Amino acid sequence: MTQNIPKAPPYPKSHILAASGVAALLSLALLVFPSREVEAQKTFLDLDLGNDAEMVLQEKDDLRAGLPVPGAASPFAKIEQSADTAENSAEDADENLLETADTPPPSDPNHHNITVSNGDTLSTVFAKVGLSANDLHEALNSHKDAKQFSRLKVGQVLEFELNEDGTLKNLQSKLSDLETIRLSRTDNGFDFQRDQVKPEVVTTYSRGVINSSLFLSAKRAGLSHSLTMDLANVFGYDIDFAMDIREGDEFEVIYEEKVVNGKRVGTGNILSARFTNRGKTYTAVRYTNKQGTTSYYNANGESMRKAFIRTPVDFARISSRFSTGRKHPILNKIRAHKGVDYAAPHGTPIKAAGDGRVTLAGRNGGYGNTVIIQHGQRYRTLYAHMQGFAKGIRNGANVKQGQIIGYIGTTGLSTGPHLHYEFQVNGVHVDPLSQKLPMADPIAASEKQRFMQLSKPLMARMDQEKATMLASNQQ
Ligand SMILES: [Zn+2]
Numbered sequence: 001m002t003q004n005i006p007k008a009p010p011y012p013k014s015h016i017l018a019a020s021g022v023a024a025l026l027s028l029a030l031l032v033f034p035s036r037e038v039e040a041q042k043t044f045l046d047l048d049l050g051n052d053a054e055m056v057l058q059e060k061d062d063l064r065a066g067l068p069v070p071g072a073a074s075p076f077a078k079i080e081q082s083a084d085t086a087e088n089s090a091e092d093a094d095e096n097l098l099e100t101a102d103t104p105p106p107s108d109p110n111h112h113n114i115t116v117s118n119g120d121t122l123s124t125v126f127a128k129v130g131l132s133a134n135d136l137h138e139a140l141n142s143h144k145d146a147k148q149f150s151r152l153k154v155g156q157v158l159e160f161e162l163n164e165d166g167t168l169k170n171l172q173s174k175l176s177d178l179e180t181i182r183l184s185r186t187d188n189g190f191d192f193q194r195d196q197v198k199p200e201v202v203t204t205y206s207r208g209v210i211n212s213s214l215f216l217s218a219k220r221a222g223l224s225h226s227l228t229m230d231l232a233n234v235f236g237y238d239i240d241f242a243m244d245i246r247e248g249d250e251f252e253v254i255y256e257e258k259v260v261n262g263k264r265v266g267t268g269n270i271l272s273a274r275f276t277n278r279g280k281t282y283t284a285v286r287y288t289n290k291q292g293t294t295s296y297y298n299a300n301g302e303s304m305r306k307a308f309i310r311t312p313v314d315f316a317r318i319s320s321r322f323s324t325g326r327k328h329p330i331l332n333k334i335r336a337h338k339g340v341d342y343a344a345p346h347g348t349p350i351k352a353a354g355d356g357r358v359t360l361a362g363r364n365g366g367y368g369n370t371v372i373i374q375h376g377q378r379y380r381t382l383y384a385h386m387q388g389f390a391k392g393i394r395n396g397a398n399v400k401q402g403q404i405i406g407y408i409g410t411t412g413l414s415t416g417p418h419l420h421y422e423f424q425v426n427g428v429h430v431d432p433l434s435q436k437l438p439m440a441d442p443i444a445a446s447e448k449q450r451f452m453q454l455s456k457p458l459m460a461r462m463d464q465e466k467a468t469m470l471a472s473n474q475q
């Protein structure tokens with residue numbers, strides 16, 4: 001592979017200037033590119049927002065009521081939030097009221113519930129209940145874990161109980177539905193306690209038909225943002241969720257839900273799923289083998305995972321394709337381009353395309369910092385121009401598919417930050433984009449029966465739940 005690499009190039013000065021100009025242009029293009037993608041997503045979402053006017057109104061109401069709106073940074077998060085609050089206010093209105101007004105009778109002057117607002121620190125909160133900086137210092141230094149009280153979130157409620165003389169008796173705060181922390185005065189300082197609730201895990205079925213984006217349809221079906229991401233990952237080898245999704249596509253999921261006192265507090269794993277994309281149905285079953293490795297297989301026990309992932313960098317743009325002859329941007333000569341270039345900002349992680357063994361991690365002439373991975377006997381991948389290598393990536397190291405091996409850079413003969421990616425089959429360079437990717441290993445024959453005992457009931461349950469759902473919709 002190294003025989004094609006040019007030796008240290010003695011360029012005339014003007015060429016180097018031209019090259020840096022190209023680099024500047026390229027970085028400019030990179031700056032523009034990601035926002036274009038975000039723009040596209042937004043438009044996509046806005047299309048649907050019209051139908052969700054009620055949700056948006058609901059969100060405004062919640063804002064007026066002074067409820068915290070966490071995680072409103074991305075368009076996804078915001079929409080998710082509005083849907084969540086709409087759901088909550090419909091179902092748990094009373095509970096929400098109770099939560100914010102969880103105060104003991106106002107007749108008790110020694111109890112104070114303070115809701116953290118923007119700009120609050122623990123010392124401003126202490127001041128609100130008449131406690132001094134000294135009290136704060138004493139409480140925080142009373143126990144090594146007490147400092148956790150100083151990591152405040154907007155909307156978090158701190159419950160103070162004071163002694164008759166105005167000193168702090170107890171302080172507690174619910175960090176989540178599953179966790180509460182507490183400081184209680186003792187004879188010699190404070191005692192710190194953490195109460196953790198172990199949720200009950202139940203399995204839930206959801207089904208949705210896509211009429212705009214997967215995210216909105218999944219939201220309507222009651223799936224959380226993270227569960228939707230998981231669903232996209234499970235089918236990510238077979239379905240391109242950016243390009244392939246069509247109106248009328250359908251999904252079904254059986255997943256774990258965490259429940260505390262009858263209240264849903266979070267989700268766990270997807271146990272099984274079905275996705276019909278453009279008329280073709282894909283199935284997925286989560287299975288942990290006897291060695292303890294968990295993976296998704298289709299209902300027949302074939303791996304969902306391919307031996308190689310298609311693109312070793314997320315959020316990149318193909319800046320140059322595989323070709324047998326093109327003009328080299330620096331050498332200005334017709335040369336074959338035996339790989340694919342992915343332009344992405346400096347420092348973007350690069351992932352191993354498949355499981356394998358590192359045969360080179362080091363400087364490699366015009367390729368700059370390079371990693372070569374051998375995958376079994378037949379396949380080899382190469383990653384060039386890296387800024388640096390990830391921890392543990394060295395000659396002889398074993399890597400897992402998707403493991404970060406290094407970061408986008410522009411070392412060696414390169415005009416701007418990008419990954420040059422090569423794929424070899426039996427020592428011959430091939431176009432990674434046109435390769436039909438081989439599948440990873442199926443369920444071991446010795447475990448097939450055990451797998452089917454898990455898979456069959458999950459598929460049957462989806463059939464039954466779907467039939468029930470469709471029947472009740474028709475009435
Ligand atoms: Zn290249």
